[in-house]
Amino acid sequence: MxxxxxxLALLAAAIPATAAEPVxxxxxxxxxxxxxxxxxxxxxxxxxxxxxxxxxxxxxxxxxxxxxxxxxxxxxxxxxxxxxxxxxxxxxxxxxxxxxxxxxxxxxxxxxxxxxxGSTRAAALRLLDAERGRLPGLVPGYRGAGVDPASGGLVVMQRLSVDPRPQAEVERDLTATLGLPVRVRRLDAVMSDSAAIGGGRVVGPNSEGRLFRCTTGFVVKNASGQLGITTAAHCPDTLNWRGPDGEERLLPMLGSWGAAQNDIQINGGVGLAEPLLFSDTGKTSVRPVTSWATRPMTRVGDWLCLRGESSGYACSEVELTDFAPAGQLCGGLCTNSWVTLRGPRCKSGDSGAPIFLGSVAYGTLKGGAYLPDGGCAFSYYQSVDYLPEGWRVLTVR
Missing domain, CATH: 3.30.300 (GMP Synthetase; Chain A, domain 3)
Structure with missing residues (x-):
């Protein structure tokens, strides 16, 4: 060690207790x-x-x-x-x-x-794309599905205690119906969206006039050189940035994309923003963004971290790289392009949080499966390669 x-000793020595400027x-x-x-x-x-x-x-x-x-x-x-x-x-x-x-x-x-x-990933993806509209009718308490890395077939999320049949029977029936191996994961969780620099606090009024808290993701840049910062598309349009030193800045919306493979919003008004992320729960340090990794480059088992306004700093493993959330959470049915993490945490206010490892950007948090005790069965994010056309993650030169 x-x-x-x-x-850790160097970091502790470098951060005075009253520091306003993050290290x-x-x-x-x-x-x-x-x-x-x-x-x-x-x-x-x-x-x-x-x-x-x-x-x-x-x-x-x-x-x-x-x-x-x-x-x-x-x-x-x-x-x-x-x-x-x-x-x-x-x-x-x-x-x-x-x-x-x-x-x-x-x-x-x-x-x-x-x-x-029992199957290949390519065959499972074709099946998931073809059957995603029918799966809710086949699986009571359906909570989404993805490609099972163990078999190459499907893993189906199902709400606990909704289907009286034994799990093995459900798996046999679905395997026979769909023609590929199916594993069922039962969980007592509710799927929901998790409700300037990356990993920071932004607030704004929702449609009912109540304040809604979100988290900023990454500083981005378009082809004309305009800078913006990402959060989730289901966050309020106009947001107010609140820094740890008390700075406030109005961030008007530049665009929002919330269908199929996207839950991303870009807000302007960031000033001379740098490619930085808050690096810890207490916002005492920031890390640079030097590059990004696409979804094809992401593997099951990869160790990734996030910094959410409610959850703080936390890390866990990638569980699925080809996940289609249930319901109409993507302006209709979601594509199978979402990536899930085993937790680590999912709380209201984390929407848009950056997913990263070291100085590499991976994606922005959309939501999670919330357990009754406040725990997180899993969370899921949009990969950075699904940023809107013309926008890219700003990196350190």
């Missing part, structure tokens, strides 16, 4: 902070946690090559953390290559292969 302890972390320091969360979650030393997150970043190049090589047989590519870190490729068919260790950015990337998947 020497490296981690030294980093600026480097890209390396930002990854160190996320490694601290990873170390706690998996019981590792700080050095081992940091190595694994660097391997996660470096492995993207490896998994992109594997995705192309096995395109016709691919069920899933996952990142696993136990008993050791590595990449697992699940394939349809029984012809399986031997496990190997690739090299990327000077780091070893262990790759294991599993055969016998």
């Amino acid at each position: 020497k490296l981690l302890a030294a980093f 600026r972390l480097s890209a390396d320091d930002a990854l160190q902070q996320d490694a601290a969360s990873y170390a706690t979650a998996f019981g590792l030393t700080g050095d081992e946690a940091l190595l694994r997150l660097r391997q996660q970043r470096a492995s993207i190049a490896v998994t992109e090559r594997l995705r192309v090589r096995f395109a016709d047989r691919l069920a899933s590519i996952r990142i696993v953390h136990r008993p050791s870190w590595g990449v697992v490729v699940t394939l349809a068919g029984t012809d399986v290559p031997p496990d190997t260790v690739e090299q990327s950015d000077g780091l070893p990337i262990p790759v294991g292969f599993i055969g016998g998947a």
Whole structure:
């Protein structure tokens, strides 16, 4: 834990208790902070946690090559953390290559292969797209569906205690009806949208005149050089930014996109904004944004973090990369382009929160599945590659 302890001591010494100006972390320091969360979650030393997150970043190049090589047989590519870190490729068919260790950015990337998947990801995506309108009628208490990384079929979310049939019976019936393997995940949760720099507080009146709180995501820039900042499309149109030092700034809406694969709004009035995110719950430090990762580059098992106005700073694993939320949450039916996280937290006010690892932008939070005790069954976000046409995430030069 020497490296981690030294980093935390340095950060603590750099932040006076009464500081109004957040400390600026480097890209390396930002990854160190996320490694601290990873170390706690998996019981590792700080050095081992940091190595694994660097391997996660470096492995993207490896998994992109594997995705192309096995395109016709691919069920899933996952990142696993136990008993050791590595990449697992699940394939349809029984012809399986031997496990190997690739090299990327000077780091070893262990790759294991599993055969016998009941479907491919491509087939499951076609089925999900074709049947998403029928699934609510087939599954009482339907809460959405995605591609199951274990089988290449579907995983269907179902409200607990709504369907009297045993779970195994529901899975058998759906598998027979749809023609692909189906796993049912039952949860006592309600799907809902989670109700200047990234990860900050903005408030505005809703249609009923009541104040509604959201979280800013990333500073963005369009082709003409105009700057804006993202939040969720279901947030109020005109927002008031409130910084930790008491600064207030009116942010008029530049555009809103809230259908199918989008829940994104861009507000202007940000001034000479920089590509920064609040990096911790208390807003005592900020991290830079140096690049972004697309949805195809995101794998099940990736360790990602968020900074929400209500939840603060939290991290967890990617659960599904091809998820279609239930209901009319996307101005109608949602596409299967949403990414889910195992929690980490989902609270009202987190809408639009940035999803990141280190200094890399991944997406903006839409909502989650809320448990009766206030917990979070899972949350889901829009990847940055679905930003409106002409807009891109602003990064440090």
